[in-house]
Amino acid sequence: MLAVEVSHIAKSFAxxxxxxxxxxxxxxxxxxxxxxxxxxxxTTTIRMMMDIIKPDSGQVTILGEKLNEDTKNRLGYLPxxxxxxxxxQVLDSIVYLASxxxxxxxxxxxxxxxxxxxxxxxxxxxxxxxxxxRGMGQIIQFIVTIVHDPQLLILDEPFAGLDPVNTELLKGxxxxxxxxxxxxxxxxxxxxxxxxxxxxxxxxxxxxxxxYGILSEIKARYRGNSVLVDFKxxxxxxxxxxxxxxxxxxxxxxxxxxxxxxQILAYLINRGMVINRFEVATPSLxxxxxxxxxxxx
Amino acid sequence: xxxxxxxxxHEFLQMIKRKGFIILTLxxxxxxxxxxxxxxLVSTDEPPLVDTxxxxxxxxxxxxxxxTTQGYIELVHFGTADDATAALINSDVSEYFIIPSDxxxxxxxxxxxxxxxxxxxxxxxxxIKNFLTSNMLTNKVPPETIYRIEYPLALVTTRLTETGExxxxxxxxxxxxxxxxxxxxxxLSLQASSIYLVQxxxxxxxxxxxxxxxxxxxxxxxxxxKILGLGTAGLVQVVIWLASLPLLLNLASSTIxxxxxxxxxxxxxxxxxxxxxxxxxxxxxxxxxGVGAISPSAxxxxxxxxxxxxxxxxxxxxxxxxxxxPGSPIWSVLAIFPVTAPITVMLxxxxxxxxxxxxAASLSVMVLSIIGALLLSVKAFRVYLLMYGKRPxxxxxxxxxxxx
Numbered sequence: 001m002l003a004v005e006v007s008h009i010a011k012s013f014a015x016x017x018x019x020x021x022x023x024x025x026x027x028x029x030x031x032x033x034x035x036x037x038x039x040x041x042x043t044t045t046i047r048m049m050m051d052i053i054k055p056d057s058g059q060v061t062i063l064g065e066k067l068n069e070d071t072k073n074r075l076g077y078l079p080x081x082x083x084x085x086x087x088x089q090v091l092d093s094i095v096y097l098a099s100x101x102x103x104x105x106x107x108x109x110x111x112x113x114x115x116x117x118x119x120x121x122x123x124x125x126x127x128x129x130x131x132x133x134r135g136m137g138q139i140i141q142f143i144v145t146i147v148h149d150p151q152l153l154i155l156d157e158p159f160a161g162l163d164p165v166n167t168e169l170l171k172g173x174x175x176x177x178x179x180x181x182x183x184x185x186x187x188x189x190x191x192x193x194x195x196x197x198x199x200x201x202x203x204x205x206x207x208x209x210x211x212y213g214i215l216s217e218i219k220a221r222y223r224g225n226s227v228l229v230d231f232k233x234x235x236x237x238x239x240x241x242x243x244x245x246x247x248x249x250x251x252x253x254x255x256x257x258x259x260x261x262x263q264i265l266a267y268l269i270n271r272g273m274v275i276n277r278f279e280v281a282t283p284s285l286x287x288x289x290x291x292x293x294x295x296x297x
Numbered sequence: 298x299x300x301x302x303x304x305x306x307h308e309f310l311q312m313i314k315r316k317g318f319i320i321l322t323l324x325x326x327x328x329x330x331x332x333x334x335x336x337x338l339v340s341t342d343e344p345p346l347v348d349t350x351x352x353x354x355x356x357x358x359x360x361x362x363x364x365t366t367q368g369y370i371e372l373v374h375f376g377t378a379d380d381a382t383a384a385l386i387n388s389d390v391s392e393y394f395i396i397p398s399d400x401x402x403x404x405x406x407x408x409x410x411x412x413x414x415x416x417x418x419x420x421x422x423x424x425i426k427n428f429l430t431s432n433m434l435t436n437k438v439p440p441e442t443i444y445r446i447e448y449p450l451a452l453v454t455t456r457l458t459e460t461g462e463x464x465x466x467x468x469x470x471x472x473x474x475x476x477x478x479x480x481x482x483x484x485l486s487l488q489a490s491s492i493y494l495v496q497x498x499x500x501x502x503x504x505x506x507x508x509x510x511x512x513x514x515x516x517x518x519x520x521x522x523k524i525l526g527l528g529t530a531g532l533v534q535v536v537i538w539l540a541s542l543p544l545l546l547n548l549a550s551s552t553i554x555x556x557x558x559x560x561x562x563x564x565x566x567x568x569x570x571x572x573x574x575x576x577x578x579x580x581x582x583x584x585x586x587g588v589g590a591i592s593p594s595a596x597x598x599x600x601x602x603x604x605x606x607x608x609x610x611x612x613x614x615x616x617x618x619x620x621x622x623p624g625s626p627i628w629s630v631l632a633i634f635p636v637t638a639p640i641t642v643m644l645x646x647x648x649x650x651x652x653x654x655x656x657a658a659s660l661s662v663m664v665l666s667i668i669g670a671l672l673l674s675v676k677a678f679r680v681y682l683l684m685y686g687k688r689p690x691x692x693x694x695x696x697x698x699x700x701x
Contacts, residue, residue: 047508050511050512052508052511052512069300072512072513072514073513075512077508077509077512079505079508079509080505081504081505082504082505083501083503083504083505083506083509084504084506085506086500086504088311096303096307097509097510097513099303100300100303100304100510100513100514101513144509
């Protein structure tokens with residue numbers, strides 16, 4: 001059973017098309033990146049998935065069925081801009097929101113205490129939300145998202161505003177959740193996090209699908225025929241190298257279509273050069289993002 | 298537990314824990330008890346001590362020399378106006394008056410004082426009048442007649458029913474006082490409940506918590522739970538006030554007596570008080586839900602809600618007009634117009650009573666308005682709840698409500 005199946009959804013507001021015939025699916029136990037520039041339609045897509053707004057056309061299936069009260073209870077959502085009841089105590093706030101996900105008060109309190117311990121936030125459980133720092137508030141909001149043990153998590157910019165320590169804490173918790181078989185949708189601008197965490201991605205722009213599939217395959221598709229080399233010695237006229245570009249600490253060698261990276265590596269070794277680094281040049285997701293978004297706009 | 302019930306419980310508990318709510322709820326019975334307590338502490342069986350006021354007079358007519366004690370006013374004779382003026386400046390007298398030689402033909406009395414006054418204090422005027430009357434009539438008519446001329450009537454009015462029996466409600470200020478106080482409290486309660494609803498929605502919208510809530514519950518569950526939770530808290534407040542009124546009245550009437558002994562609760566007052574709170578609240582809550590949905594922030598929502606929240610006070614602003622012109626058709630209009638109906642009906646119950654047709658029309662219009670406001674608000678709630686930033690223009694709102 002797929003965690004999410006979105007089929008040809010579309011949504012317009014007044015004269016603006018926010019989402020245009022978008023289809024994708026998310027598997028159980030995978031971390032899925034939903035990326036795109038501001039105003040691309042990510043939030044509208046997420047809201048349609050959660051049945052907060054209705055699509056003009058198309059279908060959304062969550063955990064094998066149309067979203068209903070039961071499936072809402074198995075879904076955790078972390079919105080981009082965080083907010084909780086400022087005047088409420090941390091424990092009361094999380095327990096109330098957990099109860100709206102179907103948890104009884106006793107189980108919710110037990111689970112909240114466990115998660116507060118895990119995140120090192122136990123000392124703050126009787127504080128009012130307004131007394132917490134922004135980063136602490138983020139962690140509490142993340143606990144609200146996972147307290148009811150959801151099968152599907154939708155996280156909008158989960159790392160925004162977190163310090164490196166809490167970012168690592170969150171990454172570790174997300175990895176654990178994926179290993180437990182949860183499906184996680186990560187909507188973010190931080191491409192390095194997507195590269196590090198996600199198995200598959202969907203890139204959208206102007207409400208349309210730009211790139212969709214397994215991340216490693218997408219990156220391979222964008223790979224150019226060049227290598228990055230840090231070496232000592234004289235390179236000379238290397239066969240198959242059409243041009244070279246010097247960067248700080250390494251040189252990029254552009255190869256012709258008949259030459260492979262392995263042939264260049266063999267050539268360098270045969271010449272007895274000292275090689276500190278040899279890497280097949282692969283564009284980062286950020287470069288792919290900029291290229292695709294730039295192309296469309 | 299049902300999710301609507303969970304939201305209801307949360308909103309109810311949060312509302313009754315608010316300091317403002319607790320203060321407003323308890324202030325009425327507590328202030329009344331404090332008032333009764335203070336009265337008991339300071340009251341004694343002896344009449345209160347009042348300082349004697351010395352008033353001088355110059356008699357140019359002659360014959361005004363008896364009855365110089367009028368209540369707490371002591372009248373002192375002076376031979377000339379100059380003597381009286383000197384006594385006034387020396388503070389030997391608080392004021393003086395001259396009975397001119399042509400008094401019997403003109404009736405003019407010239408009064409002199411150092412104080413700046415809007416008019417002659419009634420006690421002084423009555424004292425001078427009785428002094429003059431007593432002196433002019435003494436030895437001409439019996440003392441009882443002089444007394445009756447000075448105090449000619451004590452008017453006792455009895456209201457009869459259409460069958461000629463003595464009516465249970467005799468009217469007068471004793472009948473008005475409780476509805477008037479309750480009207481003010483009802484207005485405050487309605488205003489507070491709707492402001493809290495707008496503020497709650499505004500806060501949840503402003504901090505985006507609304508998205509987390511809507512990922513757990515439907516807009517219908519959220520709206521129903523909120524309206525019922527806040528409404529029940531408001532109802533608890535009104536019921537506490539209404540339940541405390543008969544107890545406080547009994548206590549005040551047995552302790553203080555006097556005017557408090559004449560205070561009555563109009564028939565059906567408690568029942569109609571509860572009914573009009575519920576209907577008034579549902580109307581205001583429906584409007585507030587719509588306002589909360591279209592407003593980008595709690596502050597802007599509160600500003601918008603003040604438009605109708607202030608209208609609830611209109612009948613109170615003109616309450617004195619109701620006492621002077623109780624039969625004016627304006628009161629029937631205000632009793633039927635939904636936003637002003639709860640307060641107007643409460644006031645009318647105390648002053649003139651309310652006709653059956655007025656009550657029927659008022660209740661019908663209220664119910665229809667609630668249904669209309671609720672339908673529009675639910676539409677606005679669906680369309681605008683997740684729209685942030687600038688508030689949509691009225692034109693846009695009307696267009697989207699029309700298109701649904």
